[in-house]
Amino acid sequence: MPGGAIAFRDVTCERGGRVLFEGLTFAVEQGQAGVVTGPNGVGKSSLIRIAAGLLQPVEGTVAYSPPRALITEDAALDRELPLDRALLFWARFDDSERAADERVADALEAFDLTHLAPVPVRLLSTGQRRRAGLARVLAADSPTWLLDEPANGLDAHALTLFEAAIARHRKAGGAVLIATHQQLDVPRAQMIVLEAA
Ligand SMILES: Nc1ncnc2c1ncn2[C@@H]1O[C@H](COP(=O)(O)OP(=O)(O)OP(=O)(O)O)[C@@H](O)[C@H]1O
Numbered sequence: 001m002p003g004g005a006i007a008f009r010d011v012t013c014e015r016g017g018r019v020l021f022e023g024l025t026f027a028v029e030q031g032q033a034g035v036v037t038g039p040n041g042v043g044k045s046s047l048i049r050i051a052a053g054l055l056q057p058v059e060g061t062v063a064y065s066p067p068r069a070l071i072t073e074d075a076a077l078d079r080e081l082p083l084d085r086a087l088l089f090w091a092r093f094d095d096s097e098r099a100a101d102e103r104v105a106d107a108l109e110a111f112d113l114t115h116l117a118p119v120p121v122r123l124l125s126t127g128q129r130r131r132a133g134l135a136r137v138l139a140a141d142s143p144t145w146l147l148d149e150p151a152n153g154l155d156a157h158a159l160t161l162f163e164a165a166i167a168r169h170r171k172a173g174g175a176v177l178i179a180t181h182q183q184l185d186v187p188r189a190q191m192i193v194l195e196a197a
Contacts (some may be wrong), residue, residue, distance in 0.1 A: 002005035002016075002194070003029075003030030003031070003065060003143055003173040003174075003175070004030060004065050004142070004143030004144035004145070004169075004173065004174040004175030004176070005027070005028060005029050005030055005064060005065045005143075005144065006027075006034070006051055006062070006063070006064040006065075006144055006146070006175055006177050007027035007028070007062070007063045007064070008024050008025055008026050008027075008047075008050075008060065008061075008062055009025050009060055009061050009062075009063070010023050010024070010025055010059060010060040010061070011023075011024045011025070011050065011057045011059065011060030011061070011062065012057055012058050012059040012060055013043055013046050013047065013050060013055070013057055013058070014058045014132055015043070015046055018197075019077075019197055020042065020043030020046055020194075020197065021042075021043050021047070021194055021197070022059070023060075023089075024047075024060070024192075025060075026190065026192055028176070028177055028190060029174045029175060030065075030143075030173050030174075030175060031170045031171070031173055031175070032170065032175055032176075032188075032189075032190065033175070033176045033186045033188070033189040033190065033197035034071050034175075034176070034177045034178070034189065034191075034192050035108075035178050035180060035184065035186055035189045035190070035191055035192065036048070036127075036177065036178065036179040036180070036192045036193075036194065037179075037180065037181065037191065037192070037193055037194070038193060038194030038195060038196075039196060040181075041196075042194040042195065042196055044148070044149075044179035044180075044181075044194060045072070045148050045149075045179060046055050047179060047192075047194070048070070048072070048146050048148040048177065048179050049077055049146070049148075050062060051064070051068070051146045051177055052068060052070045052146050052150060053068075054070075055152045059081050062170075064144050065143055065144055065175070066105065066143075066144070067094070067095065067140070067142045067143075067144070068142060068144045068145075068146055069136075069137040069140040069142035069144070069145050069146065070137075070144075070146045070148075071133050071134060071137050071146070071147050071148060071150055072149075073106070073135070073148070073149065073152075074133075075121075075129050075130065075132055075133030075136065076090075076133070076136065077089075077090075077121045077129075077132055077133065077136060078121060079120065079121045079122035080120060080121070080122065081120065081121060082117065082118045082119060082121075083108070083113065083116050083117050083119055083120075083121055083124065083132055084104055084105075084108065084118070086121050086132075087104045087107065087108070087132070087135060087136055088100055088101060088104050088163075089139065090136055090139070091103050091136075091139045091140065091192075094140045094141055094142065094183070095141075096140075097117070098142040099139060100139075102133075103111070103138075103139040103141055104139050106138070106139070107135040107136070107139035108135055110135065110138055110161060110165050111122045111131040111132070111134055111135045111138070111158065111161050111162075111163075111165070112131070112157070112158070113128065113131055113132060113135060113159060116128060116132075122126050122137065126153045127153045127154055127155055127158060129153075129156055130150075130152060130153040130158075130163075131154065131158050131161075133150075134150060134162060134165070138165055138169075139152050142174075143173065143175065144174070144175050144176075144177075145166075145169060145174060145175070145176040145177070145178075146177050147177070147178045147179070147180075148179045149179060149180055149181070149182075150162065150178060150180065151180055151182045151184060152182070156167065159184075162184075163184065163185045163186065166186060167187075168176075
């Protein structure tokens, strides 16, 4: 996996005619993590959407090392498919040296989901579905992770698995940008604190 990175330079975000943040500059390099915090409605999700290229900033530029893997509130998995096949559907699109089924098997194991592989996504619990969404990101083998509230609905065990996955990703040269209002154990993270305008 090549190194991941994401950098904002003088980025201004506007939504509904209101400036949420302006002149935001930061760089998350290979092996690093950025944690975006701030009160509800301040623009954390909007920042992640800008990082993913889903929202255009009114000013400034975003540079990143592709491909990027994104998780939002929606796990983006086919609800009718068994979990392993739903993950495989996406993993096949990803550019990786490793076979898609091997990546999916590893990602299921990393989030303690192997026993749920044959279960249709729609039957998973809320927390299991959140873990499945994180497994989708993991299985993509993307160097740059963009995570919007990834810890929502995770129990203590899943949180530990998630923190371990972030640590491994960084050790392998990945970069991660996380918007969260929860306390996460992400050592040496760069804090990006958004304040109400
Ligand atoms: N499509 C949209 N059009 C106009 N305004 C929007 C749109 N989407 C979001 N907003 C507004 O932009 C602001 C920032 O929303 P955003 O979801 O980025 O905040 P957040 O910091 O992630 O909040 P939370 O902690 O509640 O998840 C909010 O006031 C929201 O109402």
